[in-house]
Every structure is written in C-alpha cells, then in structure tokens.
Amino acid sequence: MNTIAERSLNQPLGGNQMPRFAGDATMMRLPGQESAEGLDACFVGIPMDIGTSNRAGTRFGPRAIRAESSMLRPFNMATGAAPFSHMQVADIGDVAINTFDLKKTVDIITRAYGGILDCGAVPLTLGGDHTLTYPVLRAIAAKHGPVALIHVDAHADTNDVMFGEKIAHGTPFRRAVEDGLLINNKVFQIGLRGTGYAPDDFDWGRNQGFSVVPAEECWHKSLSPLMADIRARIGDAPVYLTYDIDSLDPAFAPGTGTVEIGGLTTIQGLEIVRGCAGLNLVGGDLVEVSPPYDPSGNTALIGANLLYEMLCVLPGASSQ
Ligand code: MN
Ligand code: MN
Numbered sequence: 236m237n238t239i240a241e242r243s244l245n246q247p248l249g250g251n252q253m254p255r256f257a258g259d260a261t262m263m264r265l266p267g268q269e270s271a272e273g274l275d276a277c278f279v280g281i282p283m284d285i286g287t288s289n290r291a292g293t294r295f296g297p298r299a300i301r302a303e304s305s306m307l308r309p310f311n312m313a314t315g316a317a318p319f320s321h322m323q324v325a326d327i328g329d330v331a332i333n334t335f336d337l338k339k340t341v342d343i344i345t346r347a348y349g350g351i352l353d354c355g356a357v358p359l360t361l362g363g364d365h366t367l368t369y370p371v372l373r374a375i376a377a378k379h380g381p382v383a384l385i386h387v388d389a390h391a392d393t394n395d396v397m398f399g400e401k402i403a404h405g406t407p408f409r410r411a412v413e414d415g416l417l418i419n420n421k422v423f424q425i426g427l428r429g430t431g432y433a434p435d436d437f438d439w440g441r442n443q444g445f446s447v448v449p450a451e452e453c454w455h456k457s458l459s460p461l462m463a464d465i466r467a468r469i470g471d472a473p474v475y476l477t478y479d480i481d482s483l484d485p486a487f488a489p490g491t492g493t494v495e496i497g498g499l500t501t502i503q504g505l506e507i508v509r510g511c512a513g514l515n516l517v518g519g520d521l522v523e524v525s526p527p528y529d530p531s532g533n534t535a536l537i538g539a540n541l542l543y544e545m546l547c548v549l550p551g552a553s554s555q
Contacts, residue, residue, distance in 0.1 A: 246319050247309055255305045261326035262361065263304045263543065268325045271356035275322035275551045278359050278542065279351065280329035281344060284525070285337045286366030286404040288397055290492035292525035296535070297329055297361040299526040304539035314509060316547035324546065327351070337402055341370040348374035359545050361538070362522030364492070365392055368477045369407035371520065376416040379473040379517050383421035384408075385465065387507055388479035389428050389450070389495040393439045404523075412443050419444035421469050425461070425507060426450050426482035429495035450482075450497055458503045462510025469514055476511055476519035476545060478504075480538055488537055490529020501537055508544040512553075519545040 248264035261267045262278035271277045280297025287293060309319045318324065330347045332340040348371050351358045360371060365388075375382055386392070390405065393412075397403035401410065411417050427437055428450035437447050446468075448461065481491040484498035499507075524538045546552060 244319055244323055245325055247307065250308075258305075260298070260301050262301050262539075263307045263326075265324060265326050268327055271327055271351040271354035271358075273323060274325055274327075274354065274356040276318075276324045276357040276359060276546060276549055277351060278324070278326045278361060280361040281332060281363035281367045282329050283332050283334070283340060283363045283367060285334060285340065286364045286402065287492050288403060288405060290525060290528060292527040293362060293364045293492065293523055294334070295526040296363055296522075296524040296538070299529065299532065299535035300361045300521070300524060300538045300542065301326070303532050303536040304543070307539060307543050311544070311547045314512070314547060316552055318546045318549070318552040321553065322549065322551045337366065341366070341402055344370035345373045349377065352378045357516070357549055357551070358518050359542055360518075360520035360522075361542065362520055362524065365404040365407055365477075365479055365522045366402060367522065368520055369402070369410045371518065372407075372411050372416045372475060373414065375475055375518050376414075381416055381418045382517060383418050383469045383472045383474040384423070385474060385476045385507070385511065386422065386424045387426050387477070387482040387499075387504070388424065389426055389481045389498060390479070390493065391424060391427055391437050391440055391447070392479075408440065418472055421472055422446065423465050424448065425458075426453060426499050428497055450499065453499055453503060454497070458506040459510060462507060466510070466513060471515055473517045474511070474514045475517060476508070478508070478519065478521050478541055479523045480521065480534060481523050483537065488534040490525050490534030491523045492525050492528070493523075504537070504541055505544060508541055508548060511545075512548040514548070516545070516549055521545075
C-alpha cells in the first residue's frame, strides 16, 4: 500500500480546524462519499431496529455513534496505530433499508455490501440491530468464503425462530450456520450470560463447534490471554468481528435494548478488539446502540471508540 506521501489520504477533520461540536456529522468527521470506490476501509451505517425483540431505538444508532465520534483523534496512543497514514478511509453514509419490511431489508443489505466488497473496501458497520450481521455475512462469504467469527455479546443469537420468525436480531448466527457462512470450529462467542429459557440455551453453538466463553469466565481478569488463544486457533483464516454493545455491563453501556447485568468492562472490550491485531479481519460491526436509552451518550461514545479500535487492527492499518 502506498504511503501518505504517495497519495492523498483522507484525514479526520481536526479540532484546530473546526470545533469538535461542529462540521459534518460523519464518522470521526472523515470525508463522506457515496460509494466505497477507492477506499481501503469504510464506515457505513445500517439504521434499523425492526429486528429487535424488546426495546427499539437502534435505528438512531448510526447517527448517535457518528455524533459521539467527533472527539476521536487520528492516532491511537496506546497501540501506536495510525490507520489514516496507511489506509484510505471514508464514511459512505447509510444503507437505505426498507423500514417497513425486515425480509426485504436483509436482501437490501446483502446487495449493498456486495457493492462495497467489490470495491475492495473493508466495511466497518455502525448498527443497527444485530439482525444486520446475517446479511452482511452473506456478502462477506460470497467474496471470501466461510469465515471465522469473533462474536462479543450477552446473547448467543442462535435462536431458530423468534415469535415464529426466522429473521430477527436473536437468530443471525443460526441462519449463518445453515447457509454455510462460518468456519464453525473458528467461531468464538464471548460474554454470554443472563437468564434463559432452558439450561442448554448456549449449547446449540457448542454442538456446531463454536467456542463459548460465558461472561462469568471473563470476570475479574484480563482477556488478553483469551485473545492470544483465539488468534492461535484462527490462524490466517478470514475473520469477521461482530460486537454487540450489550456484551458490556449496563453500568457502562445502558443504551441498548436487551440489557443483562454482570457484563464485560470497557477495558475488556478494548482488550478484545485490540487482541484482533494480526488477524486477517475482513469486516466488523458494532450493533445494538439504542440512543433513546442512552441519555448521557456514553453507550454511543463507547461504540464509536470500539469502531475506531477495529479500524486500527485492520490488516492494512499498519502496512507501510
Ligand atoms: Mn446480539
Ligand atoms: Mn445481545
């Protein structure tokens, strides 16, 4: 990849050029463009909540994440990553979902991501409810074949049906397995917890070959060793990272629809995303931010930061 000296790379609008509370409301105040053409990575919003089962509101997630991202600066002081020195990145806006029809919306998303991937850009998605990961994975697998998956969530999202429906925010990973989109023995579910309908609720994935790391196994410790193990087990397979904000404890991230206590800390969230450095990441998403339940904006703020951290661990983010 060319360096900044050889081609003009987009930079986030700095706080000394325009006050941080002003300017265009794009992710990180990056330039916006209509397609992913010419980009190495892109931020894209999917403003949907018609797959949610409890509190709605995630249709407002992309806007809130973009608003809270205005404080983000280009350099990662902890990891040394300088993604905008190595990659062309822009915000390509939102997918024009059909808010009256979930099944049509799923197909709209797959088509939109097919276009992004055809441009050679790695998509980082601002959600939106977790239904969206299924159609994104369809497009990802069409390009890369079945992928490894790191799924951070309070919930397994492997229900067969919800209220009789196959498509909902609690079913995406069951559908993904059925469609052959995943390398089942390279799927890692981290942070699962809460009450269930039956004692074996988390076993469906295990029976497919998933590794399930319940929240209780994450309590009181660093997750860096877990991520080292996951990296070793994934190897050089293409990987998709899907991060449900409700994996975090509601003390940190109350602004979401299906809240469970005893969750991960923001520090553990950072360890998970930073622990993806070195993997062949082919896409990622941050889902289930629900601004109506987020009066401080902190849930969206965490979401914006985790998306930036995803950008920092893309394979192209550190290439010269
Ligand atoms: Mn989820
Ligand atoms: Mn969840």
